[in-house]
Amino acid sequence: MTRKVYLASVGTRSGKSVLSLGLAMNYPGKVGFYKPFRESIVVKDGQPMDQDAILMASVLQLPAAEKLSPFVYDMYDPIPIDHIVKGYDEVREGKEFMIVEGSRNLANGYSCGISSFDIAKAVDAPIVLVSSTTQQSLESAFLFKEICEKRGLELKGVVINRCEGSKERDFLESKGMTVIGGIPDIPQISTFHVIEITEMIPSKVLAGRAGLNKIVEDVLVGAMSPQVAMRYMRRSKQKAVITGGDRTEIMLAALSTNTSCIVVTGGITPSRMVTSRADEIGVPIIMTEEDTLTVVEALEHLIARINPDDKEKIELITRGIRKGVDLDLIW
The missing domain is CATH 3.40.1390.20 (HprK N-terminal domain-like)
Incomplete structure (x- = not known):
């Protein structure tokens, strides 16, 4: 049976890409990656692709980067949820651990039944929420948790991005939120x-x-x-x-x-x-x-970009996630 996790966020620059990479590099077995909607689009070999998909295809030696992030979200012409699940199933085969990365924004896809909540449920993946330390993001984490509870979704907890001290962690935990760890600030x-x-x-x-x-x-x-x-x-x-x-x-x-x-x-x-x-x-x-x-x-x-050839950055992220995040709670 394939282990899996859905990485969600409530806003931009949350640290999802860093956490995705860190999890992938620290897992001891065969890892797969899936990000349904392209967001940071770059052109490679004449084809538009997602920046994160290119990175993960390279570091995990996965073929067909375009299949790792196949769709573009359009509220007026939404992709059916079964197409998203089919794309996930195609890249999941042969993997021991699947990382599914959600959209930047909490509301993306909500009106069309293809939000982070809908996709996590459809692929039967527990959720880890990645949050910045801004007050708006921390407040939104509780809204996210409430929606998960109402929908019967498993929220494993929160990973705090650029976590420098204990203030944010103490605040979240005092209000019943599980904090899995923090992504340290890595200026490089x-x-x-x-x-x-x-x-x-x-x-x-x-x-x-x-x-x-x-x-x-x-x-x-x-x-x-x-x-x-x-x-x-x-x-x-x-x-x-x-x-x-x-x-x-x-x-x-x-x-x-x-x-x-x-x-x-x-x-x-x-x-x-x-x-x-x-x-x-x-x-x-x-x-x-x-x-x-x-x-x-x-x-x-x-x-925000991590170049697949930048071994130093990748190693810094790998060590930072290993040190700052309780990986056993995610596996």
Whole structure:
């Protein structure tokens, strides 16, 4: 009989992907993965795929990554629940432990009978809820628990993401919630390389190609005055600065501080003064036709992304989950 767990969340950036990977890497037997709905979509070999599915297919050596996350959720044209179950059954064969990863949002699919609650019940999987430490997420955990109880679903407990102390755990446990553990804050897994920006958004590198392998630890939007911007830039190390091509003073300020790259939005070519200085110090200037909000959202996905080739990140996550989560309660 295949063991299984359904990982649910009540909001974005909850840590489900990190927990999925950590569980998969720590389980001693053959692990399978299924995420019904694609969310962070990337194009691989000309085909849209889910970022998490690509990662798990790689680390678990599973064929056909597209089958691990086959559907796109559309409230007006929903996928029937039996199609979702059929997809699960196809990838479950031969596995000792199945990880089923739910959608980012508690409400997704609720009106169509294909919510996390519906899918967990259909595949007969106990649920582990992954929550951030925000008050809204912690409050929503109790709503989630109440729905599980009303539907007769097994909620094993909660895993708290970026759990630094005991305050959140004590709060949840004082109100009858089982806490399975916490995902420690691992700063290294929130970084990415400059070159990954060029892979994520349609863009052109105008200068500073020598710095494409630099690490990005922070993202700043240069929408303020140069004087204010300089104060923020001095505090932030190894940053990507997003600004318009006509904001020469902002870009020069960025180039005078610890900046990994500058992303120029709106398709406006920056001045020669900026590109020459960027070439001198090896800071890439990346120009895109996209607007600032689109670029910010793309970089947020990069912050959350785990590259299948990044063995160091994967090992950090594996150790962090082993240390912070009571795995016996999940197996």
